[in-house]
Amino acid sequence: MNYLGIGVSPGNVPVYDGNNLKVIDRRVRVTELVLRCIIFGLAILGAILIGTDKQAKVIFSIEKIAKFTDMKALVFLVIANGLAAAYSLVQVLRCILSMIRGTVLFNKPLAWAIFSGDQLMAYLTLTAVAAAAQSAVFAKLGQTELQWMKICNMYGKFCNQVGEGIASSLIVSLSMIVLSAISAFSLFRLYGNSKGKGNAM
Amino acid sequence: MNYLGIGVSPGNVPVYDGNNLKVIDRRVRVTELVLRCIIFGLAILGAILIGTDKQAKVIFSIEKIAKFTDMKALVFLVIANGLAAAYSLVQVLRCILSMIRGTVLFNKPLAWAIFSGDQLMAYLTLTAVAAAAQSAVFAKLGQTELQWMKICNMYGKFCNQVGEGIASSLIVSLSMIVLSAISAFSLFRLYGNSKGKGNAM
Numbered sequence: 001m002n003y004l005g006i007g008v009s010p011g012n013v014p015v016y017d018g019n020n021l022k023v024i025d026r027r028v029r030v031t032e033l034v035l036r037c038i039i040f041g042l043a044i045l046g047a048i049l050i051g052t053d054k055q056a057k058v059i060f061s062i063e064k065i066a067k068f069t070d071m072k073a074l075v076f077l078v079i080a081n082g083l084a085a086a087y088s089l090v091q092v093l094r095c096i097l098s099m100i101r102g103t104v105l106f107n108k109p110l111a112w113a114i115f116s117g118d119q120l121m122a123y124l125t126l127t128a129v130a131a132a133a134q135s136a137v138f139a140k141l142g143q144t145e146l147q148w149m150k151i152c153n154m155y156g157k158f159c160n161q162v163g164e165g166i167a168s169s170l171i172v173s174l175s176m177i178v179l180s181a182i183s184a185f186s187l188f189r190l191y192g193n194s195k196g197k198g199n200a201m
Numbered sequence: 202m203n204y205l206g207i208g209v210s211p212g213n214v215p216v217y218d219g220n221n222l223k224v225i226d227r228r229v230r231v232t233e234l235v236l237r238c239i240i241f242g243l244a245i246l247g248a249i250l251i252g253t254d255k256q257a258k259v260i261f262s263i264e265k266i267a268k269f270t271d272m273k274a275l276v277f278l279v280i281a282n283g284l285a286a287a288y289s290l291v292q293v294l295r296c297i298l299s300m301i302r303g304t305v306l307f308n309k310p311l312a313w314a315i316f317s318g319d320q321l322m323a324y325l326t327l328t329a330v331a332a333a334a335q336s337a338v339f340a341k342l343g344q345t346e347l348q349w350m351k352i353c354n355m356y357g358k359f360c361n362q363v364g365e366g367i368a369s370s371l372i373v374s375l376s377m378i379v380l381s382a383i384s385a386f387s388l389f390r391l392y393g394n395s396k397g398k399g400n401a402m
Contacts, residue, residue, distance in 0.1 A: 021392075070346040073335055123378065126324060130331035134274055138339065139347070145271040146340070148349040177324065184385035185392065191225075192393005 032182055033095045035175045036088045042168045042175075043085035043125075049165035051078050055158035066155040073128075073135040074162065077169055080128035084172055087121055111187040118180040125173035132166050233383055234296045236376045237289045243369045243376075244286035244326075248279045250366035256359035267356040274329075274336040275363065278370055281329035285373055288322055312388040319381040326374035333367050 056065045068074040091114070139159060142150030152159035257266045269275040292315070340360060343351035353360035 024392075071344070072338070119378075119382070123327060126327060127331040130328040131335040134332040134335040135339075137273070138336075138349070143272070146350075146352055148339070149347075151347055177320075181320070181385070184382070185389045188386045188389035189392040191386065191390040 028182055028185065029095065029099065032179065033092065033099070035179050035182075036092045036095060039172050039175045039179070040085050040088040040092060043081040043088065043172045046165045046168035046172060047078050047081035047085065049161055049168060050074050050081075053158055053161040053165070055155045057154055059154075066151070066158045068162070071132075071135050071139075073131040074165075077128045077132040077166070080125050081169055081172065084121055084125050084176065087117060091117075106190065108187075108190055111183070111190060115180070115183045115187040118176065118183040122173065122176035122180040125169065125176050129166060129169050129173050132162075132169070136162060136166060229383055229386065230296065230300065233380065234293065234300070236380050236383075237293045237296060240373050240376050240380070241286050241289040241293060244282040244289065244373045247366045247369035247373060248282035248286065250362055250369060251275050251282075252279050254359055254362040254366070256356045258355055260355075267352070267359045269363070272333075272336050272340075274332040275366075278329045278333040278367070281326050282370055282373065285322055285326050285377065288318060292318075309388075309391055312384070312391060316381070316384045316388040319377065319384040323374065323377035323381040326370065326377050330367060330370050330374050333363075333370070337363060337367060 050068050054065060054067045056063055058064075068078065136159070138148060138150075139162075140150060140152045142148055251269050255266060255268045257264055259265075269279065337360070339349055339351075340363075341351060341353045343349055
């Protein structure tokens with residue numbers, strides 16, 4: 001059935017199922033490893049930046065200390081970053097192991113587990129970032145209609161460091177979003193139906 | 202090349218690529234349509250609940266009116282719900298059209314467009330819900346460390362209706378998350394590599 005040249009499979013399996021997919025596989029694996037390393041580093045950085053943030057201020061001879069536990073959203077963000085870092089560490093080890101062994105992911109239960117984990121972490125980190133960013137907006141700008149004062153003019157250094165932590169966490173969650181698309185690719189192509197490729201939309 | 206019976210493809214394409222995938226296809230399509238209809242309805246409901254919410258209160262002979270525009274997060278949530286409703290309406294029409302025509306999605310650019318749209322809407326609605334929920338927590342509980350007063354004891358009816366709107370939007374975003382997994386399935390199985398199925402992980 002192959003009159004055209006090399007690399008064409010019998011039946012309806014198209015050419016790119018062979019060599020091209022190997023190239024895609026390699027790129028996907030490298031991208032995955034790089035992203036997981038970035039997430040591991042930035043999640044730890046974000047957690048440290050926010051978790052260690054503290055500023056003392058004397059107001060009318062009373063010392064007040066701003067710390068991240070004053071805002072539940074920041075506590076949630078530190079926890080989410082911690083979970084993302086731990087999860088990424090496990091995944092980095094798995095990636096390295098599978099690279100050393102030279103195996104490709106064709107195990108459906110494992111692919112489902114990775115897909116579910118990545119999805120969960122993407123949505124978790126994004127939710128934490130959104131809640132923390134909303135709190136930060138209130139702290140930075142206040143909400144005059146509700147008589148909520150801005151506090152960043154008093155605790156400038158504290159707010160800046162929280163901002164850096166949120167920025168770091170935002171990159172974590174964006175990377176998790178890309179990763180969850182990659183793991184969706186790795187999972188669902190196992191359900192490929194080559195027969196239908198010629199059909200209309 | 203088929204000596205075994207019905208539904209078996211030549212080469213390495215396994216049996217379940219035939220009939221089983223048709224059953225999965227039908228279920229996926231029905232689930233997709235139902236979810237998109239739910240999203241359309243609940244997104245409109247959420248936008249109306251929050252957008253029309255208003256409560257007047259007389260405090261020291263001054264009338265104050267609480268409305269959703271007092272909180273940017275609620276404005277963002279109404280916009281996100283509006284976008285989700287409009288997007289779902291377009292998708293519902295597409296689903297119905299493809300059901301009437303009896304066609305299956307094998308068009309990669311279209312699958313990519315649907316996948317990207319669903320992903321974007323899932324993350325957008327989730328972000329909006331998280332930010333609004335964080336604002337609602339401040340309104341409900343206050344933040345004594347920062348001298349932000351709770352306002353829901355003054356505007357109880359207003360807060361309850363916002364709560365209903367957020368609950369409705371939460372279901373919208375959870376449904377969008379399921380849908381984005383479905384569209385990931387529809388897209389990435391087009392990249393299926395049946396040849397590798399026997400390999401180890």
